[in-house]
Structures are given as structure tokens and as C-alpha cells.
Amino acid sequence: MKTLKTIIVLMSLLGLTSLMAQSLNALYVKEDLSKVSLTSNVWQKAKEQSVEVYPQTTIEMNDAELIKANEANLAKVLHVKTLSDGKSVAFLLQWNDKTKSLQTVQSTTDYSDGFAVQFSTVNDKLPYIGMGSVDRAVIVHLQKATGKVYEPNNGGDVYHQVNASNQNAFAKELTSYKNEVAKQGNGDYQRAFIAEGFRSLTQIRDNSEPSLMEMKYDKGVWSALLVRPLKSEHLNLQGSFPVAFAIWDGEKKNRDGAKLLSAWVGVSLDANAKALALLDEAKGDASNGEKLMMENCSACHQYKSVKNAPNYMAPNLSNIGGYANASYLKESIMEPSAVVVPGYNLNAHKNFLWYTSDDKGVRTSTMPPFAHLDEKSVNDLVAFMKTLKVEVEK
Amino acid sequence: MSQRQLAMVMDLNKCIGCQTCTVSCKTQWTNRNGREYMYWNNVETYPGEGYPKKWQELGGGFDEAGDLKAGVVPSLQGEYGVPWDYNHEELANGAQLKPHVDPKWGPNWDEDEGAGDFPNDNYFFYIPRICNHCTNPGCLSACPRDAIFKRDQDGVVLVDLDRCQGYRYCIAGCPYKKIYFNPRISKSEKCILCFPRIEKGLPPACAQQCVGRIRFVGFLDDEEGQVYKLVKKFKVALPLRPDYGTESNVYYVPPTEAPPKFDANGKIIEGSERIPPEVLEKLFGKEVHEAARTLRAEMKKRKETGESELMDLLIAYKHEDMFRLDNNYYAEYAKSKGMPVIKPVDERYLSGKYTSKMKFFTKGANA
Numbered sequence: 001m002k003t004l005k006t007i008i009v010l011m012s013l014l015g016l017t018s019l020m021a022q023s024l025n026a027l028y029v030k031e032d033l034s035k036v037s038l039t040s041n042v043w044q045k046a047k048e049q050s051v052e053v054y055p056q057t058t059i060e061m062n063d064a065e066l067i068k069a070n071e072a073n074l075a076k077v078l079h080v081k082t083l084s085d086g087k088s089v090a091f092l093l094q095w096n097d098k099t100k101s102l103q104t105v106q107s108t109t110d111y112s113d114g115f116a117v118q119f120s121t122v123n124d125k126l127p128y129i130g131m132g133s134v135d136r137a138v139i140v141h142l143q144k145a146t147g148k149v150y151e152p153n154n155g156g157d158v159y160h161q162v163n164a165s166n167q168n169a170f171a172k173e174l175t176s177y178k179n180e181v182a183k184q185g186n187g188d189y190q191r192a193f194i195a196e197g198f199r200s201l202t203q204i205r206d207n208s209e210p211s212l213m214e215m216k217y218d219k220g221v222w223s224a225l226l227v228r229p230l231k232s233e234h235l236n237l238q239g240s241f242p243v244a245f246a247i248w249d250g251e252k253k254n255r256d257g258a259k260l261l262s263a264w265v266g267v268s269l270d271a272n273a274k275a276l277a278l279l280d281e282a283k284g285d286a287s288n289g290e291k292l293m294m295e296n297c298s299a300c301h302q303y304k305s306v307k308n309a310p311n312y313m314a315p316n317l318s319n320i321g322g323y324a325n326a327s328y329l330k331e332s333i334m335e336p337s338a339v340v341v342p343g344y345n346l347n348a349h350k351n352f353l354w355y356t357s358d359d360k361g362v363r364t365s366t367m368p369p370f371a372h373l374d375e376k377s378v379n380d381l382v383a384f385m386k387t388l389k390v391e392v393e394k
Numbered sequence: 395m396s397q398r399q400l401a402m403v404m405d406l407n408k409c410i411g412c413q414t415c416t417v418s419c420k421t422q423w424t425n426r427n428g429r430e431y432m433y434w435n436n437v438e439t440y441p442g443e444g445y446p447k448k449w450q451e452l453g454g455g456f457d458e459a460g461d462l463k464a465g466v467v468p469s470l471q472g473e474y475g476v477p478w479d480y481n482h483e484e485l486a487n488g489a490q491l492k493p494h495v496d497p498k499w500g501p502n503w504d505e506d507e508g509a510g511d512f513p514n515d516n517y518f519f520y521i522p523r524i525c526n527h528c529t530n531p532g533c534l535s536a537c538p539r540d541a542i543f544k545r546d547q548d549g550v551v552l553v554d555l556d557r558c559q560g561y562r563y564c565i566a567g568c569p570y571k572k573i574y575f576n577p578r579i580s581k582s583e584k585c586i587l588c589f590p591r592i593e594k595g596l597p598p599a600c601a602q603q604c605v606g607r608i609r610f611v612g613f614l615d616d617e618e619g620q621v622y623k624l625v626k627k628f629k630v631a632l633p634l635r636p637d638y639g640t641e642s643n644v645y646y647v648p649p650t651e652a653p654p655k656f657d658a659n660g661k662i663i664e665g666s667e668r669i670p671p672e673v674l675e676k677l678f679g680k681e682v683h684e685a686a687r688t689l690r691a692e693m694k695k696r697k698e699t700g701e702s703e704l705m706d707l708l709i710a711y712k713h714e715d716m717f718r719l720d721n722n723y724y725a726e727y728a729k730s731k732g733m734p735v736i737k738p739v740d741e742r743y744l745s746g747k748y749t750s751k752m753k754f755f756t757k758g759a760n761a
Contacts, residue, residue, distance in 0.1 A: 062536050063566040064453055064464035105428065106476075108562075108575045109469040150428075150579045161578070162426040165479045189580070199540040202557070256538050256561045312461060 022279055023266040024049050024243070026082040026089060033088040038214050038225045043092055046081035053078055053095075053247055053260035054322025054389055056130060058315040058341055066253040073252075074393040075322055076260050078245055084269050089237060090227040091117055093245060096393075100217040101250025103146040103189075111250040112189070114144035115215065115224045116259075118244040121234050125331075126264050126278050129244055129323050130257070132195040133339040134363075139234055140193040140201070141226050143213040145250070148185025160184055188213070194234065198342045208233035222247075230269075239273040240266050261323040282326040282382040289384025292377055296370060303388050313352050314367065315341050322389035329382045336367035396549035399529065400587065400719075402601065403610040403624045403631040404522055405647040405708055411437050411520035413502070415600035415609075419524075422599050423586075428578025430477040431470060434585035435600045436501045437522040441509040441673065444523075445501040446473035446571050454532050455569035455638030462535055465566035467575070475499035510668075514656045517668045519649040521677075522608070524600065525572040525585035526634070526642035527551045533584070536567030541582075547727045548613070549643065550587045558582050569638040595721035602717075607710040612718035614643070619718040620707050621645075628692075628704050630685045632678040647708065648674050650686045 027046045036042060055073040081092040093115060103112035120127050121137045132138035150161060160181050169177050192209040195201040209232050214225040230237040242264040248254040266276040298306050300314040320329070331338050340355045340363040355363040373381070419435040438444040446452070446468040453465030470476055477500070478493035485491060508518025527544075531551050534542040541557035542564060544550070553564075553573075560580035564573050573584040588598035592611075596602065601609035612619035614626070624631040624647065631645035652668040674682045688704070696702035710716050728734065 059538075061538070061563055062454075062462045062464050063563060064466050067464060103560075103577070103580065105577045107470055108474065108565075108577055109467050110577075146580065161428075163430055163479075166426065170483070185578075199538065201539060201559075256559070256563070 022281070023240070023268055023275055024051075024080060024082045025271070026084040026267055026269050028270065029083050029085055031085060033083060033085045033090045033227050034212065036083070036090055036212075036225070036227055038092065038216050038223050042083065043081055046083055046092070048079050048081055051078045051080050051245060051262045051265055052076070052322065052392055053245060053262045054319045056257055056259055056261050056323060057317075057319040059257055060316070061256070061258055063253060066258055069252040070254075070258065073390065075390055076247070076393050078247070078262065080245070082267060084230070086230075088227050088229050089267070089269070090225065091243075091245075093117075093222075093224045093226075093247075095222055095247055096220055097217075097222050097249060097251075098220055099249075099251040100222075101145065103144065103250065105147045105149075105185075111253050111255055112144040112146050112248070113215075113217075113222060113250045114142065114189075114248040114255075115222070116140050116142040116246040117226045118246070119235055119237070120242045120264070123241060123276075124278075126242060126325055126328050128197065128339045128341070129264060129325070129328065130246070130259075130261055131198050131201065133197050135196070137194055137196045137234065139204075139209050139232075140195060141209070141211045141213060141228065142189075142191045142193065143215050143224065143226075144189040144248070145215055145217075146187075146189040148182065148187055149189050150185050157184065188215075197340070209235070237267075238269065240268045240276045242276060242278065243267050263323050263325050264328075278327050279325060280327070281386065282330065282379045284376070284379030284381070284383030286380070286383040286387055288377075289380035289382070292373075292381050293384055296373075296381075300367070310352075314354065317385065317388055319390055320388050321386040324385070326382050326386060329385050330378055333370045333373070333378055333381060335371070336365040336369055337363065340365045396544050397546050399549035399614045399643055400527070400592065401612065401614045401621050401625065401643040401645060402524070402587075402598075403621050403645045403647065405608045405610075406519055406521065406649040407647060407651050408606040408608040408708075409437070409520040409522060410606050411439065411505070412605055413437055414603050414605050415522055416501070418599040418603040419585075422588075424583075428576040429574070429583060431474045432574040432576075432583065433501050434572070434574075435522065435524045437520050438502070439505050439508060439518050440521050440677070441518065442504040442507060444521075445503075447475075447499050447503075448473070449571040450569075450635070452571055453569070454536075454567050454571070455635075455640055456530065456532065456535075457639070460639070462532065462567055463569075465532075465569065467562045467565045468571060470577075471498070473499065475501075475503070513660075514658075515668060517652055519652075519669065521634070521646070522600070523570065523572065523634070524598075524644060525551065525587070526570060526640065526644045527585075527587055528643060529641035530639065532567035532569055532638070532640050533564035533573045533582075536563040537561075538563060545589075547724070548587075548589075548592070550589050550592075551584070552586055552589070553582050553584055555579075555581050555583075569635065569640065570642075592719050593724045595719050595724075597717035597719065607713070607716065610710070610716045613720065613723075616718055616720070620710075620716060621718070623703075623707055628688055628707075629681065630688050630704065632681050632685055634677060636679040646678060647689070648678050648682050648685055650689050 029042055031042050052075050054075045076095055079094040083090040101113045103110045119139045125136055127133050127136035127138050167177055190213045192204045193201050194204055212227040216223045244264050245262045246259045248259045266279050298308045300309050301317045302309050303317040355365050357363050415435050416437055424432045424434055436445045453463055455463055457463050468474055475498055476495045478495050478497050480491055480493055481489055508516055510516035527550055539557050539559055541554045558581040562575050564582050573582055576583050597611045601611050610620045612621035616622050625645050631647050633642040633645055655663045655666040655668050657663050692702045692704040696705045
């Protein structure tokens with residue numbers, strides 16, 4: 001382990017490509033993964049791989065305390081183990097977090113630690129990382145560390161959610177009432193969602209994307225588990241497929257877009273699986289890219305210390321290299337309307353709307369296509385954009 | 395932007411702070427289910443810190459460029475106050491009656507305290523507050539889930555509980571702090587303007603129950619309605635804190651009827667204003683001066699001639715004149731949309747727009 005750390009430090013000093021995984025190799029096991037838990041022995045066989053997760057900076061949310069808590073936001077390293085039994089795929093994620101945060105039912109200002117694993121429903125083009133995009137839906141499995149949560153729409157049993165003090169119940173009667181109330185709350189907040197772009201995240205309630213999830217905190221480390229079938233209504237995972245991870249830190253008031261997010265990484269189910277061409281990194285001259293970015297992009301986009309453009313003129317690209325893949329960046333330069341990121345505020349910045357909508361709801365980005373750039377320039381630009389990311393937490 | 399806008403006018407000269415509106419709302423909507431601390435309607439004493447505590451200083455709303463301003467989410471312990479219960483069960487064993495927490499704040503905490511020196515220049519008045527069902531709602535703009543929507547038919551702002559995931563950006567975004575987080579179900583909830591009632595032609599419970607008859611309810615484009623006349627014709631009803639940029643649709647007739655101040659000898663200072671004009675200007679904007687002038691002029695006119703349409707409006711002789719809800723409007727609207735004629739509950743509020751098949755970005759879905 002020590003040697004590995006030394007190599008990473010040396011390589012980063014030399015400015016060489018990071019050792020972070022572009023591809024996760026799922027170890028094939030005979031055990032039935034549908035019954036696996038965080039403490040199962042089967043995990044000991046799997047090799048640990050690292051994936052970096054970066055703060056999403058495209059949109060700044062309007063919570064003053066959240067903005068303050070995330071001022072010095074750094075990227076984190078996720079330690080990932082992947083297993084497959086031919087029917088299911090299982091991920092074990094571990095990350096450092098000095099504070100365990102639970103969302104309780106006695107507080108309006110508690111936020112939970114949480115994690116999500118995201119799958120693409122298409123394999124030929126990458127969806128927008130984090131939220132999917134039109135005709136490129138993503139399936140998101142989310143777990144949050146919460147206290148007992150009650151569903152307002154499903155159960156319909158309002159009687160048992162009345163404050164105990166409002167009941168004409170005493171002694172044993174009251175105890176059984178309280179027990180029933182406790183039973184109705186679900187301790188684990190686990191959800192599967194489908195999304196086709198910002199503002200479209202929608203819960204799947206019909207169990208067509210089943211999953212087994214678990215979260216456990218021990219001595220400053222969160223361990224999290226997701227097991228789901230390779231085949232389901234929206235997914236057919238075989239060979240190699242893209243997957244992305246996100247984590248939320250409740251202590252920093254993280255929720256929704258305020259999260260640490262990985263780029264799409266490939267998962268290979270077997271050693272012979274062909275690596276995903278989509279995940280190929282662009283080879284280019286980053287220093288020429290920096291020049292091109294200043295000439296072509298900085299009038300609208302802010303990134304790092306380059307703040308020529310007014311706030312909210314266009315998405316902030318300060319961390320784009322951390323969570324966007326080269327193919328997505330390339331596509332966004334050539335065809336900006338392929339994926340349109342909406343601003344966070346429906347009614348604001350009327351002078352520079354990020355997109356227009358036609359009467360069928362089809363969005364056109366206000367960014368002009370830069371398809372006139374030659375291939376080398378685009379590769380150089382992408383190579384530079386891939387360097388736009390914050391430091392990884394030590 | 396909705397097709398029509400339902401609005402409410404509250405005449406602060408008539409509010410006696412009896413909290414009947416608060417109780418009618420509380421018992422109807424927010425007495426359970428993690429809503430114990432919520433007051434979709436509350437009446438606060440002004441000057442005072444209000445509910446939640448210091449709500450006017452908690453941010454939200456829009457800046458001059460139309461961008462959302464950052465706000466904070468009030469805490470149950472600090473700004474709302476934990477609703478307390480008493481140890482009734484222990485009383486039979488000789489225990490003393492006491493609350494189960496040490497109360498630090500709550501609705502009406504600083505009731506009737508006001509400001510100034512008694513009896514010379516002390517003053518206070520009451521402000522009943524509900525969700526303002528803004529034309530440009532801060533909550534709606536701040537929601538990254540498209541979970542808050544403004545109804546086409548009447549501009550009522552609702553939370554789609556199916557889409558809400560309890561992020562609470564809406565609470566930071568509302569400068570009035572009139573949207574609440576329900577920690578028990580992990581979703582946001584707010585005043586629904588009693589839409590199941592108004593769809594049947596009944597006014598919201600707070601307005602119906604008001605003993606001072608201070609509340610008028612109607613559509614802003616109904617030129618025969620009292621709301622239209624008070625807001626647009628006479629311009630005496632003004633939105634609360636218009637500087638927040640949300641274009642609020644609850645309007646207030648500012649309090650103008652306070653006794654004059656006394657001097658050190660206990661004599662009346664002629665022409666003095668017990669409620670400082672700058673206090674009213676902060677709450678209702680610069681238009682408050684013109685509104686006060688109109689109100690006084692009309693009062694004078696009434697005294698001198700016995701005639702004043704504005705005074706007749708504000709006296710509110712008949713309940714039915716105060717709530718012009720166009721009884722058949724909702725039925726006609728439903729018919730034009732091919733909906734069943736009686737639709738007492740908004741479907742989107744109840745069941746959301748959940749679907750397992752994704753086709754969101756069709757016309758209207760993300761307007």
C-alpha cells in the first residue's frame with residue numbers, strides 16, 4: 001500500500017496521468033449475490049479500485065449555509081469493489097467522512113450522508129453525468145442515511161401519523177399505537193429513479209428496477225452496498241457498461257446537485273469484454289487547449305480563475321474535467337444542443353437564457369456550435385478541459 | 395405565469411390578532427404528520443421578530459437582476475421553536491405541570507410587545523401571514539426538481555409531493571419563509587390556499603372564519619370584485635415586502651388608524667403619527683404613503699358627504715361580497731379541459747406525475 005501511495009505521489013508530481021480507474025473489473029463469483037451484505041466474506045476476494053469523485057459546480061444553489069460549508073470543497077477518492085454472479089452486479093463503495101450525518105425527524109436542518117450509483121440506459125452515447133439527458137435516460141439508485149421516514153401518498157393511514165398527544169389513548173393502548181407508528185416509518189431511505197435531464201428525476205415505484213442497498217458507518221469510513229440485476233425493464237448490462245457514482249456529505253448540507261460525482265467509468269463483467277470506446281480519453285495538447293479556451297469559451301464560461309464572463313452567463317466549468325468524460329466534452333463543443341443544462345432559476349437571468357424551447361418543448365442551447373474547429377483543436381480543448389478540476393482530499 | 399390569479403386582501407386596520415384564522419388553518423391542515431410546528435397561517439405582532447424568528451432577515455427572494463438571492467433554512471430548535479407538550483399523564487402522581495422541552499421560541503412568542511414608550515409613542519399592529527402565492531415564486535424558482543408548480547387556472551402555488559425530495563432549497567428561496575419542511579415525511583409543505591374549498595366556491599378557511607372580516611378573496615382580473623377594486627382601482631392594498639421581487643398576491647391595506655402621540659405632559663401632539671411612516675414603507679414599499687392619503691381622504695369624504703365607495707368596500711357589509719370566487723368558474727374550467735366537472739382535489743398534488751416510462755420533455759412538462 002505504501003509503495004502504491006509513493007507511486008501515486010510521484011506520478012502526480014511528474015504530471016502523469018492519474019492511476020484512477022477508467023474501468024472497473026467485476027470479479028465473477030459463484031455465490032448468489034442477491035443475498036450479499038456489506039460484511040459478506042465474498043468481498044475479500046474482490047480487488048479494490050479507486051474512483052475520484054468531484055464537486056459538481058455547474059450550478060450554484062441558493063442555500064447560503066450550504067455555499068459557505070462548501071467553500072473549500074475538495075474531491076474525494078472512492079474505493080470500489082465490484083462483483084458479478086452472472087445475474088446481478090454488486091458494488092461496495094468506501095469513502096472517508098469524519099462526520100456521520102443522519103437526517104432525523106426532529107430537525108428541519110439536518111441533512112444526511114448518502115450515495116448513489118447511476119447506470120445508462122443507452123450504450124452508444126453517454127448521457128449527461130448526474131441527471132441523464134433527453135433520449136439518454138439514466139437509472140439512479142440512491143440511499144440516504146435517514147431516521148424513520150413516512151410516505152405521505154402510499155400508505156394513506158393518516159390516523160397513525162397523528163401526534164401521540166392528540167390521541168385518546170393511554171398506557172398499553174398508547175404503547176401499541178406508538179409501536180404501529182414506528183412500524184410504518186421506513187428506516188432506510190432507498191429509492192430508484194429514472195431521469196432524462198435536469199428536473200426530470202422521477203421515482204420508480206413499481207419495483208421494475210429492484211435493488212439491495214446498505215450503508216454503514218464505522219470509524220470515519222462509510223461503506224455502502226448496491227446489488228441489482230444485470231437485466232431489468234430499462235437495463236440490459238452485459239460485457240462492458242458505463243456506471244457513475246455520487247456521494248453526499250450531510251455535514252456540508254449536501255443534497256441534490258451539491259454532491260461529489262465521478263465521471264462515467266466502465267465496468268467489465270469479464271476479462272474478455274471490450275473496453276467501452278466511449279470512455280476513451282482525448283489525446284491533445286492541453287496548453288494549446290488553454291489558449292483556445294481563452295479565445296473561444298471564456299467570454300461566456302467561467303472556470304478556475306478565469307472570470308471574464310458575468311455570473312450565470314453559462315455553466316461554470318471549474319470542475320468539468322473531474323466529472324465529464326472526453327466524449328461528452330467533445331459532443332458539447334460540436335453540438336451544444338445535444339445536452340442542454342438548464343439554469344437553476346426558472347425565472348432569472350432573462351438577458352442570457354441558457355436555452356430556448358420550441359412549442360414542442362425541444363430545447364436549443366444558446367451556445368453556438370463550434371463545429372468549425374478542426375479535430376486537433378477540439379482534442380486540444382478537451383485535453384485542457386480534462387485538467388479543470390480541484391485537488392483531491394489527502 | 396398562470397392564466398388567472400386568485401388573490402387575497404387583508405385590511406390591517408381591522409385585524410384584532412384573535413388568531414381565529416390561525417386556529418382554523420391549524421385544525422384543518424397542520425395539526426399532525428410532522429406539521430405540528432407549521433403555521434401556514436400565522437398572525438404576528440409588528441414590530442416583532444415573527445414566525446419563524448427574524449424571517450425578514452433570513453434571505454431568499456430575488457435581486458434586481460432577477461437572480462435568486464441565497465437564503466437560509468430556519469431550524470426547528472432556533473427559529474421555529476419545538477412545539478411542546480405537557481406531562482398530563484404524570485399529574486395524577488402529583489407531578490407539576492410542565493412542558494416536555496424548555497420552550498425558547500414559537501408562534502406569537504412576542505405577542506403585543508410592540509415598540510416605543512407607553513403611553514407616549516408605543517405602538518404595534520398585527521400582520522396575518524399566509525403563503526403569498528407569488529407571481530414569481532422564490533420557492534418555485536429554487537426547486538431543482540420541478541416539484542413546485544403554479545396552477546394555470548388560479549395561480550395557486552402547490553408542492554407536488556411525489557416529485558419533492560426534501561432538498562429544502564425552496565425554503566431558502568422563499569423570503570417570507572412560508573414553505574415548511576416536514577421532517578417526518580422528508581418533503582416540503584405549504585399553504586394550499588384551501589384549493590379544495592375554493593374549487594367548490596368556498597373561501598379559504600382563514601378568510602371564512604375571520605371575525606374581523608378583514609379578508610377579501612377574488613380574482614385579480616374580476617373588475618367587479620372587491621379585490622380588484624382595492625388593489626387596482628383604489629390602490630390601497632399593497633403587497634408585503636415588494637422589494638423581495640416575488641410579486642406577491644396577498645395584499646394588505648396598511649394600518650393607518652392609530653391614535654396620535656402624547657408629549658411629555660401627556661398632551662396630544664397634533665398631526666403626529668404613532669406608527670412611524672418608515673416602518674410602513676419598509677413593509678409595503680413607497681406606495682404606502684399614497685395609499686394612506688387615499689384612505690384618509692375617503693374617510694374624510696365619508697364623514698362630510700356620507701358617500702365613499704372605498705369605505706363601503708372596507709366595511710364589508712356582506713360576506714358574499716367579500717369572496718368572489720366565481721362559483722361556476724372551476725366547473726367551467728374543468729369542462730373546457732375535459733376534466734370531470736367536480737374535481738375537488740388537484741390530482742397533481744395527490745399523485746404527482748410519476749411514471750416509470752420517461753417522456754418528460756413534452757410541451758408544458760417543463761415550462
